[in-house]
Amino acid sequence: MTDGAAPEYAVLGIGNAIVDILSHAGDDLLTDLGLVKGAMTLVDSAMSDRLYDRMGPGIEISGGSAANTIAGLASLGAATAFVGKVRDDELGKVFGHDIRSLGVRFDTRPAVDGAPTARCLIFVTPDAQRTMQTFLGACVDLAPDDIDPDLVGAAAVTYLEGYLWDPPKAKEAFVKAALSAHRAGRQVALSLSDPFCVDRHRESFMDLVRHHVDILLANEKEIMSLFRVDTFDAAMHLLSEHVSVAALTRGAKGSVVLSGNEIHILDAEPVDRVIDSTGAGDAYAAGFLHGLVRGDDLVTCARLGGICAAEVISHFGARPEVPLDGLAAAKLGNPA
Amino acid sequence: MTDGAAPEYAVLGIGNAIVDILSHAGDDLLTDLGLVKGAMTLVDSAMSDRLYDRMGPGIEISGGSAANTIAGLASLGAATAFVGKVRDDELGKVFGHDIRSLGVRFDTRPAVDGAPTARCLIFVTPDAQRTMQTFLGACVDLAPDDIDPDLVGAAAVTYLEGYLWDPPKAKEAFVKAALSAHRAGRQVALSLSDPFCVDRHRESFMDLVRHHVDILLANEKEIMSLFRVDTFDAAMHLLSEHVSVAALTRGAKGSVVLSGNEIHILDAEPVDRVIDSTGAGDAYAAGFLHGLVRGDDLVTCARLGGICAAEVISHFGARPEVPLDGLAAAKLGNPA
Numbered sequence: 001m002t003d004g005a006a007p008e009y010a011v012l013g014i015g016n017a018i019v020d021i022l023s024h025a026g027d028d029l030l031t032d033l034g035l036v037k038g039a040m041t042l043v044d045s046a047m048s049d050r051l052y053d054r055m056g057p058g059i060e061i062s063g064g065s066a067a068n069t070i071a072g073l074a075s076l077g078a079a080t081a082f083v084g085k086v087r088d089d090e091l092g093k094v095f096g097h098d099i100r101s102l103g104v105r106f107d108t109r110p111a112v113d114g115a116p117t118a119r120c121l122i123f124v125t126p127d128a129q130r131t132m133q134t135f136l137g138a139c140v141d142l143a144p145d146d147i148d149p150d151l152v153g154a155a156a157v158t159y160l161e162g163y164l165w166d167p168p169k170a171k172e173a174f175v176k177a178a179l180s181a182h183r184a185g186r187q188v189a190l191s192l193s194d195p196f197c198v199d200r201h202r203e204s205f206m207d208l209v210r211h212h213v214d215i216l217l218a219n220e221k222e223i224m225s226l227f228r229v230d231t232f233d234a235a236m237h238l239l240s241e242h243v244s245v246a247a248l249t250r251g252a253k254g255s256v257v258l259s260g261n262e263i264h265i266l267d268a269e270p271v272d273r274v275i276d277s278t279g280a281g282d283a284y285a286a287g288f289l290h291g292l293v294r295g296d297d298l299v300t301c302a303r304l305g306g307i308c309a310a311e312v313i314s315h316f317g318a319r320p321e322v323p324l325d326g327l328a329a330a331k332l333g334n335p336a
Numbered sequence: 337m338t339d340g341a342a343p344e345y346a347v348l349g350i351g352n353a354i355v356d357i358l359s360h361a362g363d364d365l366l367t368d369l370g371l372v373k374g375a376m377t378l379v380d381s382a383m384s385d386r387l388y389d390r391m392g393p394g395i396e397i398s399g400g401s402a403a404n405t406i407a408g409l410a411s412l413g414a415a416t417a418f419v420g421k422v423r424d425d426e427l428g429k430v431f432g433h434d435i436r437s438l439g440v441r442f443d444t445r446p447a448v449d450g451a452p453t454a455r456c457l458i459f460v461t462p463d464a465q466r467t468m469q470t471f472l473g474a475c476v477d478l479a480p481d482d483i484d485p486d487l488v489g490a491a492a493v494t495y496l497e498g499y500l501w502d503p504p505k506a507k508e509a510f511v512k513a514a515l516s517a518h519r520a521g522r523q524v525a526l527s528l529s530d531p532f533c534v535d536r537h538r539e540s541f542m543d544l545v546r547h548h549v550d551i552l553l554a555n556e557k558e559i560m561s562l563f564r565v566d567t568f569d570a571a572m573h574l575l576s577e578h579v580s581v582a583a584l585t586r587g588a589k590g591s592v593v594l595s596g597n598e599i600h601i602l603d604a605e606p607v608d609r610v611i612d613s614t615g616a617g618d619a620y621a622a623g624f625l626h627g628l629v630r631g632d633d634l635v636t637c638a639r640l641g642g643i644c645a646a647e648v649i650s651h652f653g654a655r656p657e658v659p660l661d662g663l664a665a666a667k668l669g670n671p672a
Contacts, residue, residue: 021430024657057407057434059653060396071393090426090452094357098393116426317395321360 007186009105010078010293012155014147014177015066016139016163016170017084017108018118019091022130022278022316023058025123030131035123040132040194042166048135051121060091061317062098063120065193066161068279068318072286072308074102075324078293081105081155083146083177085170087138091117098319108146111138122278128313130278140167144176152177153184156293157215159285162193162222165201178212187244189215191285192222199225215245215292217285223248232256236263245298247288247305249281257288257302266302269310269331279318283308287328300332307331343522345441346414346629348491350483350513351402352475352499352506353420353444354454355427358466358614358652359394361459366467371459376468376530378502384471387457396427397653398434399456401529402497404615404654408622408644410438411660414629417441417491419482419513421506423474427453434655444482447474458614464649466614476503480512488513489520492629493551495621498529498558501537514548523580525551527621528558535561545578551628552582553621559584568592572599581634583624583641585617593624593638602638605646605667615654619644623664636668643667 030037033054043051062071070082082099086092088110095117099106118137122130142164152158158181164170178188190205190213192198198205205226209216216239218226223235232248236256239246246258254267287308291301307328308320315321366373369390379387398407406418418435422428424446431453435442454473458466478500488494494517500506514524526541526549528534534541541562545552552575554562559571568584572592575582582594590603623644627637643664644656651657 052433055433056437057398057655058430060430062393094394094396097388097391101392319393 007154007156008079009081009155011070011073011157011159011289012081012083012152013066013070013159014083014164014174015161016064016118016136016167017067017086017095018064018120018134018139019095020061020063020120020122020278020318021052021055021058022061022122022124022276023056025056025125027125029054030123030125035131035133037125037131038129039196040134040163041196043133043135045115045135048119048121048133051133055121055123059316060094061319062095063279063318065163065191065282066159067099068282069159069285069289070104071099071102071319072283072324073290074104075320076286076290076308076328077325078290081151083108085111085138085142085146086117087111087115089116091119092138111141114138114141124276124278124316128274128277130276136167139170142167142170142173144173147173147176147180149180152180153186155186157187157189157289159189159191159289161191162197162201162205165197165204187214188212189217189289191281192216192218192226195221195225198222202226209239209242213243216243217247217281217288219249219251219281245292247284247302249284255284255302255306257298259298262298264299264302266299266306269306271310271314274313276316277313279312280309282318283312283320286324303332304328343490343492344415345417345491347406347409347493347495347625348417348419348488349402349406349495350419350500350510351497352400352454352472352503353403353422353431354400354456354470354475355431356397356399356456356458356614356654357388357391357394358397358458358460358612359392361392361461363461365390366459366461371467371469373461373467374465375532376470376499377532379469379471381451381471384455384457384469387469391457391459395652396430397655398431399615399654401499401527401618402495403435404618405495405621405625406440407435407438407655408619408660409626410440411656412622412626412644412664413661414626417487419444421447421474421478421482422453423447423451425452427455428474447477450474450477460612460614460652464610464613466612472503475506478503478506478509480509483509483512483516485516488516489522491522493523493525493625495525495527495625497527498533498537498541501533501540523550524548525553525625527617528552528554528562531557531561534558538562545575550580552579553617553624554582555585555587555617581628583620583638585620591620591638591642593634595634598634600635600638602635602642605642607646607650610649612652613649615648616645618654619648619656622660639668640664
């Protein structure tokens with residue numbers, strides 16, 4: 001999709017390396033703990049421990065927004081790499097194992113001291129909504145030194161999660177990666193991650209969207225928060241002035257994809273029963289980027305996104321349970 | 337069900353404290369790795385690491401046979417306690433959190449040095465069969481000192497898993513617990529755990545069944561291995577001479593329960609789709625013991641066992657995903 005040598009990787013993801021701890025919870029528990037339903041809230045180590053004490057039995061699954069997207073891309077058959085910081089502890093080993101076992105290149109050096117591997121406590125309510133409390137742990141140690149410009153140059157798209165704006169050094173790493181990508185003639189994609197994350201970093205994100213981002217992925221709340229407007233339509237039109245390509249998800253209402261003057265409005269992929277919405281946006285990004293890099297038309301890219309999201313929300317946990325390549329081929333009615 | 341003061345706990349479980357790492361796997365991977373399908377095999381730390389390197393992405397869920405049974409009993413509303421050894425590491429914290437958050441009393445001191453918390457690599461094949469590779473880790477440090485005779489005396493039934501025969505000091509702890517239980521006028525239940533485990537410890541198990549066990553839980557392969565006979569019927573009749581109560585599971589064929597001259601043969605509870613058979617026997621034991629301790633008739637005990645097993649095999653992982661008390665009440669057509 002760009003000039004120069006053919007890229008070795010379809011997508012390089014850079015993000016927080018997190019292990020999710022998921023548990024079913026009633027709405028009363030969320031109220032009792034004072035949690036903001038549906039959001040991702042940052043907590044410190046002590047608060048994370050306190051919340052964990054109140055959480056029911058959990059299951060641990062590797063997570064992290066960009067890492068989930070990369071896992072989805074690997075499952076779709078794309079060549080991928082990931083950069084993110086774990087500690088050299090048990091959960092760090094779990095995270096590394098899970099992503100490498102999908103065939104993803106992951107060789108960021110683990111931190112040998114400091115905070116433990118990041119964890120995200122996810123309370124899944126009966127309405128399948130997820131409420132996340134993240135302790136960033138070792139993620140705060142991700143730094144510009146962890147970004148290898150050659151690796152960035154070897155990927156058609158460098159994909160960055162907005163959550164990276166929370167750990168301060170990671171933000172510098174992010175900017176280094178974006179500059180390296182463009183220097184190599186590659187593209188930069190950004191996910192806005194979360195409306196509260198957009199609130200925390202609005203000016204910074206606006207600057208990015210104006211100057212550094214080619215492909216934007218966001219949901220309707222995030223994009224409305226970014227431009228401080230009250231309607232999805234207004235936000236969409238403001239956005240289209242700044243980025244080449246955008247994929248905007250709207251939950252059960254489907255998604256809208258833009259490129260230049262082209263706009264397509266797609267329905268959501270049908271799902272028998274939504275079990276857990278954790279990772280829906282991450283999975284959508286995987287399908288969309290997969291299509292984009294391999295040169296699919298915009299409608300097919302959006303459909304691929306919807307197919308991947310539908311798989312992930314039909315079970316507990318943010319990563320696909322079945323190989324997405326076969327699923328996508330079956331749904332699209334052509335070979336992957 | 338016994339003389340003396342009313343027991344504070346319905347069941348005290350003593351077992352290996354293990355975190356399961358579950359992953360989907362093809363039969364070809366099992367062949368390639370030389371694994372014995374359907375069995376639990378003990379591996380050392382180095383082999384566990386080697387197998388983990390070859391395993392696909394996993395999810396971590398607290399496990400351990402007796403611990404799963406205690407989790408099931410807690411979900412049924414029973415007052416329970418558990419004794420088992422973890423290390424003071426991240427997976428140890430996960431194990432402790434998961435069992436305590438169900439309301440189970442668990443205050444075995446974690447090991448502060450030595451091997452890490454035990455892990456069991458579980459390869460789940462498309463036929464829903466599970467193949468387990470266990471690194472016992474800190475479990476080998478469970479010792480007689482970890483058994484508090486007062487706690488044993490406070491439980492109507494002390495439930496022991498056959499797998500405890502593998503770590504040598506745990507076996508001594510087991511015998512101490514069995515003697516303490518009988519001294520307090522309580523009952524001792526044993527699960528044979530695995531046909532290969534029975535092979536490893538046949539003489540020891542025979543002695544136990546003859547002299548220490550009141551309630552035996554086993555599947556047909558285990559019981560046939562114990563008595564070295566070729567038919568389930570022969571094994572069942574040999575067993576009935578030695579224990580007061582037995583619950584024998586036969587997979588899709590259902591279960592057979594015995595008490596004195598009473599024999600009942602029950603069909604398996606219907607399941608829409610079997611996803612993962614991990615923990616089926618553990619869940620059956622939970623339902624059966626729950627009924628037994630609260631004084632249900634033998635047929636109801638067996639039905640409760642079947643209902644719990646059906647829930648657990650209908651999803652990934654060995655512990656119940658929905659509260660079993662409500663499920664059991666709905667299926668049995670009366671309040672739990």
